[in-house]
Amino acid sequence: MMKLQSLVLATATALTMTTAFAVPAGTWSVAAGAHYVDPKSDNGTVSTGLGNFEVDVDGDVRPTISGEYFIANNVGVELLAAIPFHHDITLKAGDTTIDAKTQHLPPTLSVQYHFDGYDLPMNVKPFVGVGVNYTTFFEEKVYIPLAGDYDLELDDSVGVAGHVGLDIPFAPTEYFRIDARYMDIKTDASLNGTDIGEVDISPWVYGVAFVKQF
Template sequence: MKLQSLVLAAITALTVNTAFAIPAGTWSVAAGAHMVDPKNNNGTLANGAIDVDVDSDIRPTISGEYFIADNVGVELLAAIPFHHDITLTAGDTTIDAKTQHLPPTLSLQYHFDGYNMPMNVKPFIGVGVNYTTFFKEKIYSDTYENLKLDDSVGVAGHLGLDIPFTPTESFRIDARYMDIKTDASVDVAGKTLDIGEVDISPWVYGVAFVKQF
């Protein structure tokens, strides 16, 4: 009897969860803002002679998600370019630099919908791939010219919480981890030198308004 009761309870729970799932074929769009917060200690250049520090930035973002199965979506995140100031420190010498980048990220996500959570909140998790392209790099130095940061491809993790206020509209809080590492080069006396790897690998924190269709 206990086994039968457990089986019946499990079937009932699955039926309830399926009934309230986000159905396959649903689209959602999220518009908000995110802060790219690079890790501490962004590496060293020139065989350890130069320490690198990359600052954070906040920009508007937008994402679209298509549900390929109940509660399972494929999401693409886009943004306007993020701007980062870079500080290069070699002993008592400090060199300023800066860059812009775009970090489009494609993720496969699972939404925990229909699990009777407080306030009907809907957590989700995801994993995917990030492609970051750098441009408009500048370095302010009498010795180094033409800073160049190579594009980066790495894994990305995503977790968040949707707080609904209508059946198709939600407020989202989320965080992502992006594996972003870029090879740096500069020109010195007319020659291009590879000077090492900059490890940005940020946490990306955001809020957004989400609309389902």
């Protein structure tokens, strides 16, 4: 959470700074690339009729696309989209292990400040942003041998998202981007309609992309 607060503070500070603006209001940009969702290491504990299980959610990488519209000089509103991420889930209690899986879509809307026009080395263009993430889960499955049919459900999540990145130009309106996002993703889990606890995914999301401005 301290890392997210730092991102928010950096964004607020950037929005109050003055500069020789280089990205005028009305500019559009599109970024196409790939991102790796890296869930936090401790994903919580769920309680079932079979015991209390520690939850471990693995990572996944998928293609992504984002569009950004500059509502003011150097200030843009960005929407991130992706094809569904797939996650294997391990539930462990002592020597007992249960496997599960899910898919999710994490569209994220952010307000961003681009440090464009600061004459930085190699004309690189850092940026910071803060916004909101909405994650919807689907295709949840759980595998419990010899225990009958179980229906696992993960509720949708809404949380704060932070964003930092660096655009490296190789043409006047084309860039190579590296970035990192923090997403506050927590979901209530249920098994056969009974609440079993909260799963805290809250990942860092690392990505690369090709960016084109219009």
